[in-house]
Amino acid sequence: MSDAVTPGDQVPDLERFRAYLVILARMELGAHLCGKISASDVVQETMLEAVRVPQRFRDRSESEQLALLRRMLARKAARAGRDLGRRKRDVARERSLDAALESSSVRLMNCLADKQPSPSERAIQNERIFVVADAIEALPAAQRDVVLLHFVESLSTGEIAARLDRTPDSVSGLLRRGLRKLRESVDRSR
Numbered sequence: 001m002s003d004a005v006t007p008g009d010q011v012p013d014l015e016r017f018r019a020y021l022v023i024l025a026r027m028e029l030g031a032h033l034c035g036k037i038s039a040s041d042v043v044q045e046t047m048l049e050a051v052r053v054p055q056r057f058r059d060r061s062e063s064e065q066l067a068l069l070r071r072m073l074a075r076k077a078a079r080a081g082r083d084l085g086r087r088k089r090d091v092a093r094e095r096s097l098d099a100a101l102e103s104s105s106v107r108l109m110n111c112l113a114d115k116q117p118s119p120s121e122r123a124i125q126n127e128r129i130f131v132v133a134d135a136i137e138a139l140p141a142a143q144r145d146v147v148l149l150h151f152v153e154s155l156s157t158g159e160i161a162a163r164l165d166r167t168p169d170s171v172s173g174l175l176r177r178g179l180r181k182l183r184e185s186v187d188r189s190r
Helices: 015-034 039-052 062-084 091-110 119-138 141-151 157-164 168-189
Strands: none
Touching: 015 039, 015 062, 015 119, 015 141, 039 062, 062 119, 119 141, 119 168, 141 157, 141 168, 157 168
C-alpha cells in the first residue's frame, strides 16, 4: 500500500495537537538549538508529513495518533539537528530522540495525572493536556520558558536562573505570573 495521498483520502484533523507538539519540540531542541531552529517549523514539517499520509491516521485512537506524531516529530527534530551540524549522529543518540520525546510527553501528562486513568479518563486527560498546551503556548515567552523548565524538566528556580541568565527572584516572579495566567486560562476553558 502506497503512502501517497489519493483522491478520496480524508486528511486528518491534527491541528488540535499543534501546541502540544510545539512544547515537545521546544523541549527536545533545547535552548542550544531553539535559537537556530524554530520548534514551530519542526512541528509544521511534522504536520505536513502527517497530512501527506492520511491513511496512517485512519482508524487510530487519539493516543495512537499522538504516538505516531511524536515519532514523526522525533525524526524531524533529529534531522533538523543533523542538518544544522550541531550534533553528530552516534549510536547513543539514536535512542534519545524518540525516548526523550516520550519522556517529555509523560512528564507533561504527569503534571495533570495522579493515577492510571481508565480509557474515558484518558480521553478527558488528553483533552485537558491540549487545553494546558494551548494555554502554555499563549504565555509570554519568558513565562512559558520558566514554566516548562520548572514543571516539565523539573529544574529548580536556581537552575532555571543559571540557564536563562536571570536572578532567582526574577525567575520566581515569572513562574508565579505564568502559573496565575495558566490557571486563569485553563479555568476559562472549562
